Amino acid sequence: MLTSTADLRSFVVSQHKLGKKVGFVPTMGALHEGHLSLVEASAKQCDATVVSIFVNPSQFGPNEDFQRYPRTLENDLSLLQKTGYLQAGYMTGGEQDTAVEVFVPSITEMYPAGFDTSIHVGSVSQILEGKSRPLHFQGVATVVLKLFLASQADTAFFGQKDFQQICIVRKMVSDLNVPIEIVMCPIVREPDGLAMSSRNRYLSASERRQAVVLSQSLRLAEMMIVQDNIRDAAAVKRAAEQKIRTAPDAVIEYVSVADSVTLDELQRIESKPVILLAVKFGTTRLIDNLVLSL
Numbered sequence: 001m002l003t004s005t006a007d008l009r010s011f012v013v014s015q016h017k018l019g020k021k022v023g024f025v026p027t028m029g030a031l032h033e034g035h036l037s038l039v040e041a042s043a044k045q046c047d048a049t050v051v052s053i054f055v056n057p058s059q060f061g062p063n064e065d066f067q068r069y070p071r072t073l074e075n076d077l078s079l080l081q082k083t084g085y086l087q088a089g090y091m092t093g094g095e096q097d098t099a100v101e102v103f104v105p106s107i108t109e110m111y112p113a114g115f116d117t118s119i120h121v122g123s124v125s126q127i128l129e130g131k132s133r134p135l136h137f138q139g140v141a142t143v144v145l146k147l148f149l150a151s152q153a154d155t156a157f158f159g160q161k162d163f164q165q166i167c168i169v170r171k172m173v174s175d176l177n178v179p180i181e182i183v184m185c186p187i188v189r190e191p192d193g194l195a196m197s198s199r200n201r202y203l204s205a206s207e208r209r210q211a212v213v214l215s216q217s218l219r220l221a222e223m224m225i226v227q228d229n230i231r232d233a234a235a236v237k238r239a240a241e242q243k244i245r246t247a248p249d250a251v252i253e254y255v256s257v258a259d260s261v262t263l264d265e266l267q268r269i270e271s272k273p274v275i276l277l278a279v280k281f282g283t284t285r286l287i288d289n290l291v292l293s294l
């Protein structure tokens with residue numbers, strides 16, 4: 001396990017010297033199948049993988065769940081070990097052995113005293129999640145850029161689950177010429193359709209049962225657009241919202257039918273729309289989305 005950025009860099013340099021391609025999987029821990037799917041994607045596409053586990057304080061607002069965010073390092077490491085990713089630091093990924101390292105920095109390692117730089121990505125970070133979480137994406141962009149530069153990894157793997165986050169990371173990488181490839185991996189869901197999330201554990205039994213309406217509302221939107229050929233975004237949005245409201249404890253923060261690159265709200269649904277939503281159950285805020293190709 002690596003804890004300093006210097007050791008992280010040495011690890012990647014040593015892999016590069018061996019001619020290996022290095023993948024990077026940034027996480028906040030509390031690992032589940034969704035995270036593991038990113039590790040698997042990296043193991044398939046790269047020769048070595050770094051999984052970072054860091055609950056990044058700068059992406060939490062003052063009234064958000066930074067303090068209570070689950071920290072389960074032992075469990076995370078044993079999960080990676082059980083699936084074979086960390087066995088003796090190596091796993092067998094097809095023809096080649098794939099090294100998997102874990103990077104677990106402290107807060108002061110990432111933000112030493114006097115740290116005073118932040119990355120602000122423009123308009124795409126101001127809407128949707130950015131509206132209710134004003135400094136969230138600034139915190140995300142700053143820590144992600146720092147991880148990219150500290151590691152010098154070749155490819156980074158992100159989940160579609162946080163779709164807006166990927167749009168922001170892609171924009172930052174393109175605007176600032178960061179030499180890294182960004183790969184988006186599909187959303188991993190529970191058998192009933194709920195997108196896996198470290199925050200699902202906050203849900204009460206009743207909220208957990210109700211939370212299935214999120215993916216159901218996305219499926220409904222998909223049916224309307226793909227099967228019924230409906231192109232009126234407002235009608236699709238209304239239907240999705242109605243479906244979510246069948247759950248008595250659901251409080252909708254937003255449902256958006258948007259362009260999947262700019263995230264600008266659509267009036268008429270065209271080629272590659274994304275439907276994004278954020279819904280609260282009690283104090284737990286859940287997000288989900290669906291990207292369509294028409």
Ligand code: AMP
Nearest residue numbers: 027028029034158159161162187188196
């Ligand atoms: P987090 O630990 O929540 O910051 O997530 C770390 C990475 O895992 C992000 O790129 C997320 O998009 C991704 N991720 C989280 N949940 C899922 C999921 N259910 N399916 C796929 N990727 C996910």
